[in-house]
Amino acid sequence: MDFSPHTDDDRAQMLGAMGLSSVDELFAGIPPELRVRQWDLPRPMSELEVTKRLGRLAERNAHGLTCFLGAGFYDHFIPAAVDALIRRSELYTVYTPYQPEISQGTLQAIYEYQSAICRLTGLYASNASLYDGGTALFEAAMLAVRRTGRKRLVICRAVNPIYRVMLASYTANLHLELVEEDLAGGGCAADLLDDKTAALIMQNPDFFGRVHNYADAFAKAHEMGALAILCCNPLALGVLRTPAEMDADIAVGEGQPLGLPLSFGGPYLGFMAVSEALLRLMPGRVVGRTLDGQGREGYCLTLQTREQHIRREKATSNICTNQALCAVAALIYLSLLGKEGLRELAQLNMAQAAYARQRLTAIPGVRLMDPGPWFNEFRLELPLDARVAVSRLIDKGIAAGFPLGRYYPEQANALLVAVTEKRSKEEIGNLAEALEAVL
Amino acid sequence: MKTIYDKSRPSRRGVTFPAPLLPDACFQEACLSPELLRASPAQLPEMAEIDVVRHFTNLSRQNFGVDVGPYPLGSCTMKYNPKFTEEIARLPGFAGLHPLLPQLRRGGLLAQGALEVLHEMEQLLCAITGMAAYTMQPLAGAHGELTGLMLMAAYHRHRGNQKSLVLVPDSAHGTNPASAAIAGYTVRTVPSKDGVMDLEAYRAMLGPEVAGVMMTNPNTLGLFEPDIKQISEAAHAVDALMYYDGANLNAILGIAKPADLGFDIVHLNLHKTFATPHGGGGPGSGPVGVVAKLDEYLPISRVARREDGTLFLDYDRPHSIGYVAPFYGNFGVVLKAYAYILALGGPGLKRVAMDAVLAANYLRARLAPQWRVAVDRMCMHEVVLSAADQAAQHGVTAMDVAKALIDFGFHPPTVYFPLVVKEAIMIEPTETESKENLDAIVEAMAFIAKKAQDDPDWLHAAPRSTPVGRLDEVRAARQPDLAQR
Numbered sequence: 001m002d003f004s005p006h007t008d009d010d011r012a013q014m015l016g017a018m019g020l021s022s023v024d025e026l027f028a029g030i031p032p033e034l035r036v037r038q039w040d041l042p043r044p045m046s047e048l049e050v051t052k053r054l055g056r057l058a059e060r061n062a063h064g065l066t067c068f069l070g071a072g073f074y075d076h077f078i079p080a081a082v083d084a085l086i087r088r089s090e091l092y093t094v095y096t097p098y099q100p101e102i103s104q105g106t107l108q109a110i111y112e113y114q115s116a117i118c119r120l121t122g123l124y125a126s127n128a129s130l131y132d133g134g135t136a137l138f139e140a141a142m143l144a145v146r147r148t149g150r151k152r153l154v155i156c157r158a159v160n161p162i163y164r165v166m167l168a169s170y171t172a173n174l175h176l177e178l179v180e181e182d183l184a185g186g187g188c189a190a191d192l193l194d195d196k197t198a199a200l201i202m203q204n205p206d207f208f209g210r211v212h213n214y215a216d217a218f219a220k221a222h223e224m225g226a227l228a229i230l231c232c233n234p235l236a237l238g239v240l241r242t243p244a245e246m247d248a249d250i251a252v253g254e255g256q257p258l259g260l261p262l263s264f265g266g267p268y269l270g271f272m273a274v275s276e277a278l279l280r281l282m283p284g285r286v287v288g289r290t291l292d293g294q295g296r297e298g299y300c301l302t303l304q305t306r307e308q309h310i311r312r313e314k315a316t317s318n319i320c321t322n323q324a325l326c327a328v329a330a331l332i333y334l335s336l337l338g339k340e341g342l343r344e345l346a347q348l349n350m351a352q353a354a355y356a357r358q359r360l361t362a363i364p365g366v367r368l369m370d371p372g373p374w375f376n377e378f379r380l381e382l383p384l385d386a387r388v389a390v391s392r393l394i395d396k397g398i399a400a401g402f403p404l405g406r407y408y409p410e411q412a413n414a415l416l417v418a419v420t421e422k423r424s425k426e427e428i429g430n431l432a433e434a435l436e437a438v439l
Numbered sequence: 440m441k442t443i444y445d446k447s448r449p450s451r452r453g454v455t456f457p458a459p460l461l462p463d464a465c466f467q468e469a470c471l472s473p474e475l476l477r478a479s480p481a482q483l484p485e486m487a488e489i490d491v492v493r494h495f496t497n498l499s500r501q502n503f504g505v506d507v508g509p510y511p512l513g514s515c516t517m518k519y520n521p522k523f524t525e526e527i528a529r530l531p532g533f534a535g536l537h538p539l540l541p542q543l544r545r546g547g548l549l550a551q552g553a554l555e556v557l558h559e560m561e562q563l564l565c566a567i568t569g570m571a572a573y574t575m576q577p578l579a580g581a582h583g584e585l586t587g588l589m590l591m592a593a594y595h596r597h598r599g600n601q602k603s604l605v606l607v608p609d610s611a612h613g614t615n616p617a618s619a620a621i622a623g624y625t626v627r628t629v630p631s632k633d634g635v636m637d638l639e640a641y642r643a644m645l646g647p648e649v650a651g652v653m654m655t656n657p658n659t660l661g662l663f664e665p666d667i668k669q670i671s672e673a674a675h676a677v678d679a680l681m682y683y684d685g686a687n688l689n690a691i692l693g694i695a696k697p698a699d700l701g702f703d704i705v706h707l708n709l710h711k712t713f714a715t716p717h718g719g720g721g722p723g724s725g726p727v728g729v730v731a732k733l734d735e736y737l738p739i740s741r742v743a744r745r746e747d748g749t750l751f752l753d754y755d756r757p758h759s760i761g762y763v764a765p766f767y768g769n770f771g772v773v774l775k776a777y778a779y780i781l782a783l784g785g786p787g788l789k790r791v792a793m794d795a796v797l798a799a800n801y802l803r804a805r806l807a808p809q810w811r812v813a814v815d816r817m818c819m820h821e822v823v824l825s826a827a828d829q830a831a832q833h834g835v836t837a838m839d840v841a842k843a844l845i846d847f848g849f850h851p852p853t854v855y856f857p858l859v860v861k862e863a864i865m866i867e868p869t870e871t872e873s874k875e876n877l878d879a880i881v882e883a884m885a886f887i888a889k890k891a892q893d894d895p896d897w898l899h900a901a902p903r904s905t906p907v908g909r910l911d912e913v914r915a916a917r918q919p920d921l922a923q924r
Contacts, residue, residue, distance in 0.1 A: 002787040003519050003714070004794045005873040011794075014801040014874060023793045026800055027694055029663045029817055034695050040566050041785030047523045050781045054774070058532025060552030062540065069537050072765075079454045081488055085495040087525065089716075093504035095515050096720040099841065099851050101905035104440070105502035106719035109495070112443050115922040119481045125921045128720065131578040134765050142621070162765045169738070169761030170585075173592040173623040213474045242477050263528075264553050265538035265766025266578065267722035279919070285720065290915035298907035302915040308581070308617035309856070313626040318617035321579035321710065325718030332495055335443055336453035338485040344456060351459030354470075358461070373471050391544040402539055425460050 001046050061264075065394065066427050068356075070377050070418025071207070071402040072133065072160045073265075074257050076235070077422050082259045082332045092325055096285070100300040107299035110287040110324065113331040120237045120334075121251040122244025123273035127284035129327040130270030130319065133254030134166040137201065137231055139283045139317055140250045140272060141167060144199035144227040145176065146316070147281055152177040152196045156188035158206035159231055161407035186210065186370070190217035193224045199250075203231040204240065208404075208416065209353075209377030210370055211236075215246045222247070227278075234258055234271065234330075236375045238346030249275050259333025260326055269326040280306060283317030345421060349376035352428070353419040359432040360417065365439055369414060377418040379404060379411075383439055386415040392438040398431055440501070440906070443494050444923050447484040453491050501906050502719070503850050509876045513821045513853035513865025514612070514659060516689050516711035521782070524715070524775035533774055538766040541740075547751040554750035557767055558742045560726075560777045567780075567788065568688075568705050569698025570728030574737045575768035580686060581614040582763070583706030583725025584653075586738065588622035589760045590704055590729060591651045591680050593736040597758060600678060602650035608636050610660060610857040615653045615684060624650060631859050634660045634814035641670060647677050655684040656700065657691070657819035659857040659865070661799060671701025680704060680733075688712045689869070690796055690820035693789025703730045713776035724772035738763045794870035795820040798877055802866055805881040809888035813860040821867035823860055830862050835891040835898050837862040842909065843890070845902040847883040 015021060027035075045053075067075040086092060090105060097103030097110075110128045117126035130136040141153050153171075155164060157180050168178055181188040187210065190200055200221040202214045218228035230248040232240075235257040243251035255269030256262070274282050280303065288302035308315040337345060353376045361368050365383035372378075382389050386403035393400040405412035419428065486494070504510070510517035528534065532552060541547045547554060561573040577583035588605070595602050605619040608629045616626040627644055630637045635658065652674045656664045664670065671681045683702035689712045697705045709715050710723040717723065729737065739759045740752035767773075783791065796819050803812055803822040813823040829835040841851030841864070853865040868877055890897050902908065 001782040002790055003521055004790060004870045006794050006797075006870070010874040011797060014797055014877075018800060018804045023797055026793075026796050026817060029665060029819075030691075030695055031665065031668070034668065034699055036693055036696055036699070039693050039785050039789065041563065041788060042781065044784030044787045045781050047521075047782065050778050051523055051527065053781070054527045054556075054778055055530060055532075057552035057555055058527075058530040060555070061532045061536050062549035063532045063535040065540075065549075067537060069539055069543075071539055073538060075535075075537065077456075079488075081453070081492055083529070085492065085499075088496065088499040089506035089520075090499035090502040090504045091495075092716045092718050093506045093520050094502050094719045095510070095512055095517055095717045098512075098853075099503075099845065100910050101842070101902050101907055102503035102845055102850065103501075103719070104906055105498035105500065108440065108442065108501070109498055110720075111922070115442075115444065115924075116481075116483060118922040118924075119483060122477075125919075131582060131722075132765060134762070135578070135582070162762065166762045166765065169589070169763060172760065173589065173596075175623070211471060211475050215474075237477070237481065239471070239476060241475055245477060261529075261534040261771075262537050263534050264536040264550070264770040266764070266769040267771050268765075279921075286919075286921055288915040289920040290911050292908040292910050294908060296907050298910045300910045300912055300915055302912065302919060302921075305916075307613075309613035311617070312613045313616035313620040315613070315617040315620075318581045318585055318614050318621050319579070320581045320612075320614050321708075321717070321723040322721040323578075323718075324720030324722075325716075326722060328495075328719065331443075332491060335484045335486055335491045335494070336488060337483065338447075338452055339480045339483045340450070340485070341452055341454055341456075342483055343480050348456050348459050350470075351461045355460035373475065387544045391546075394543065394545075394549065399537065399540065399543070403543070406542060421456055424457075428460070 001044055065397055065399040067399050068401045068417050068419060068431060069399040071416055072254060073262060074418060074420055075262060075422055076257055076420050078259050079336050081336055082329055085332050086325055086329050091328060097301060100298060104299060107287050109328045109331060111289060111299050113327045114287060116331055116334050117271050117273050120234055121273040122242035123251055124276040125279050125282065126273040127282055127286050129322040129324060130272055130284055131323060132268045132270045134163040136252035136270030136272050137163050138167055138170045140229045140252045141199055143250060143278065143281050144229065147227060148198045148225065150196055150198035151175060152179060153199055153201065154179045154181055154192050154197050155201040156181045157183050158187055158208060159201060159203040160207050187212050190220050193220055193226060195224055197224055197226040199227045199229050201229045205233060205236055205375040208370060208379045209374045211240060211373045211375055213241055213246060218247050235346055238342035249278060255330050258330035260329060267323055267326050269323045269330055281316055284319050284322060348421045352421060352423055353378060356417065356419040356428045359428055363432060363436045376420060377416060380415045380417060382413050382415055385412050389438055393434050396434045398434055400431060400435065440497060442923055443484045446490060446494060447486060449485055451485040451487050453486050453488040508848050509872050509880060510850040511852050511866045511868045512850060513867040514686055516867060516869055518714055518869040519871040520714055520716040521779060524778045527778045528771045528774045541752050548749060551750060554742050556774060556777055558750055560773055563780050564707065564726055564728055568728055569696035570705055571731040572734045572737060573726050573728040575726050575773050576738045576764040577725035577727055578764055578769050579721060579723040580706060580708040580725045581618055583727045584614055584618035585622055586727045586763045587682055587704040587706055588618055590733055590736045592622060593760050594680065594733055595650055602648055604649045606644060606649055606652045610658050610859050611653060611655060612684060612686060634662050635664050636670060638666045638669060642673060645673055645677055649677055649679045651680040651682050653682040653684060655687055657687045660814055660823050661818040661821035662814060663819055667700045686711060687820060690792055692792040694792050698730060703733060709772055709776040714779045715772050715775040722769045722772055724769045736760055791870050798868040798870060798872060801877055802868055806884055809885055821865060824864040825860050826862035826864055829891040833891045833895045835895050837864050839898040840864055840887055842901040843887050843898050844883060846904045849880060
């Protein structure tokens with residue numbers, strides 16, 4: 001099965017128009033010794049065959065587990081209208097909107113998305129999206145390095161460990177110093193700041209699901225001349241103090257909770273919002289509203305002198321392709337929920353998690369590790385290695401949570417449990433009974 | 440069109456949720472003190488579902504996509520996106536799969552189907568490009584470039600090489616120098632000669648401090664670099680690595696393999712060559728392939744097979760550069776490309792290159808009478824024209840040509856790129872445009888060439904058929920309105 005419309009007759013006519021007799025003549029510019037010698041690829045398959053094969057592979061994945069696994073990536077309900085709309089091919093078969101006159105749909109949607117991110121975070125400007133939460137955090141850190149001219153980054157150990165590993169990978173060749181602030185009591189105290197620090201990086205809710213107000217830590221960072229970066233869950237912003245209200249300079253995060261399927265790790269959505277002072281240092285595409293020659297409002301890509309296609313090696317980032325369709329999906333999701341819906345959903349997540357906490361901590365030997373407050377996730381200490389407990393529960397059809405020992409060796413018995421609006425009383429009850437049975 | 444915020448009406452709702460299990464349990468002050476709460480709700484639009492559906496449906500009607508008409512946007516390979524791959528990516532066994540499952544004990548067994556996709560895709564891309572191993576982690580082309588340069592840096596660090604420079608031709612995509620800079624390298628630009636890399640200038644710039652050379656082949660003028668073998672041999676002689684920007688792989692599928700041309704690191708754009716939709720700017724996917732000597736530096740995790748035949752994720756790779764993405768890349772995009780490659784098979788992929796190159800050369804031959812071809816010889820998958828004559832004689836620019844094409848029902852080509860061509864018009868028809876559509880483009884371009892002579896103002900006023908005319912981009916940049924407050 002291929003998708004070429006050309007018939008042999010078409011090909012002959014096109015060749016004839018050039019005075020050629022064979023398509024091979026078109027490749028005369030490639031020296032013969034550089035031509036393919038081996039082309040060991042499978043035979044073509046029909047749509048039916050490919051669909052069947054992929055269907056079989058899909059069924060070899062345990063997607064029917066009751067999911068209490070979160071750790072930054074959540075099993076939320078997605079209203080049907082989100083997918084129905086992003087499946088309109090006028091939205092998904094288009095390139096980056098370089099020609100605004102025939103791209104107003106994408107451009108206006110991205111402008112509205114940027115507006116939604118600004119309204120969620122309270123900050124001045126949002127870009128059109130980055131790849132994911134982790135790369136967004138790296139971009140934020142680099143923005144701080146550029147802005148301050150400093151080379152030291154202080155990051156709290158309660159920031160998603162996957163993002164911390166990513167940051168370490170990206171900065172390996174950049175002569176930056178990455179300092180991890182240890183967990184003291186409820187969180188990080190911002191003790192390691194100094195006048196060489198480019199940024200203080202915190203997360204809210206933190207990786208253990210705890211809710212914080214970092215206003216004091218960020219004030220300390222500003223006193224030292226460092227920027228304050230907050231990594232946040234956009235759904236939690238339905239109720240929680242905004243990055244702007246904590247005086248963060250940059251907010252980033254993973255947009256997956258806003259209507260994107262888990263999809264084994266992507267495509268997801270990195271969002272970024274910055275204060276007004278940082279606007280022209282922001283990475284990524286930005287859409288602006290302007291006027292045409294007749295005074296009609298319209299939208300176009302703007303502030304492009306920051307970008308790689310103009311500035312090349314002096315650009316604020318190398319990003320070109322982003323996650324535009326995911327940003328539009330997030331905007332559609334937020335529009336369906338609306339002002340009250342987002343707050344209600346955030347509260348619902350907290351309530352379901354609170355109920356699960358009640359049920360699970362009633363099990364003898366299970367201890368709550370933090371005094372709270374939490375959003376929709378919390379950590380429990382079990383009387384055995386959490387990896388063992390989780391693996392036993394999988395046999396009962398439950399993904400009980402994330403064993404923290406993988407990233408925090410001193411927490412081998414700790415289990416991080418996420419409870420979204422999708423989890424019913426019955427499912428939570430089943431988890432409690434099953435957990436009690438395997439301890 | 441009014442924004443979604445203009446359309447908002449208090450207390451309208453598009454979705455409702457079940458009642459909480461613990462009503463009012465955890466958002467009263469007892470649980471979250473006011474200092475932890477936002478002062479007022481985020482001002483999101485309040486809409487009924489029908490309002491939301493109509494808003495985005497009407498927005499979509501202001502877009503021009505591949506499904507609407509020809510989209511010969513050079514360098515972007517806007518080929519048809521098959522519909523069945525959309526269905527596959529949405530199968531619950533893939534779309535509902537939590538990425539952390541394989542990190543649980545015996546968890547890899549819960550995702551054997553997904554790991555099989557990643558593993559087979561790696562092997563297919565190796566067969567297509569001749570590389571020894573691939574990572575699916577990079578989330579887009581430029582992200583693949585950065586990953587590739589991090590691999591380059593790890594290789595040199597490991598060997599104790601002191602290298603600080605990356606060479607990039609002047610015709611390169613802007614992402615190449617930007618990625619090299621972000622990876623910590625200093626960029627030097629190699630000039631072109633007759634549309635391809637100037638071999639003498641290149642040799643003069645090559646020295647022990649050069650870490651790597653980034654090339655696109657065929658290059659952004661749509662020309663195959665004839666000296667590629669000498670270029671890569673010279674690089675290897677100073678232990679520099681050759682980097683292949685896969686943006687133009689479509690032209691050489693089944694014809695030539697980057698590994699045989701001497702490349703050590705390759706990134707591919709699945710959203711170009713392998714027909715996954717570009718989504719209005721993304722998501723893409725930028726897998727990176729390497730030759731055997733770089734395998735040990737690839738990002739973790741790696742999909743590997745146990746003796747019993749099951750697949751697992753290997754994190755035990757001491758020389759790995761670490762994580763470039765949280766998990767296994769834009770898996771949903773990889774799935775679509777995998778399904779596309781399976782459908783086409785070996786013969787279909789080769790047909791892609793042949794038809795894409797045929798279509799571009801047909802356009803070149805038919806357009807040459809009216810338009811100056813930047814380098815007038817056989818091209819590969821795209822042809823670059825120059826409107827420099829029209830600009831000089833009639834004041835008609837590449838931008839005017841682009842806007843006029845909109846009124847004929849085409850998406851414009853890429854304009855003003857590559858930078859080495861004045862008033863560049865870069866046309867990439869791809870293999871999925873029929874001869875009738877190619878002929879229609881030729882007719883439109885002939886009409887525009889004539890109008891440039893007879894009535895330039897007619898072109899300056901284009902486009903006329905769109906919801907807005909040419910926008911004031913200076914105003915957009917000087918008085919930024921980036922969000923509705």
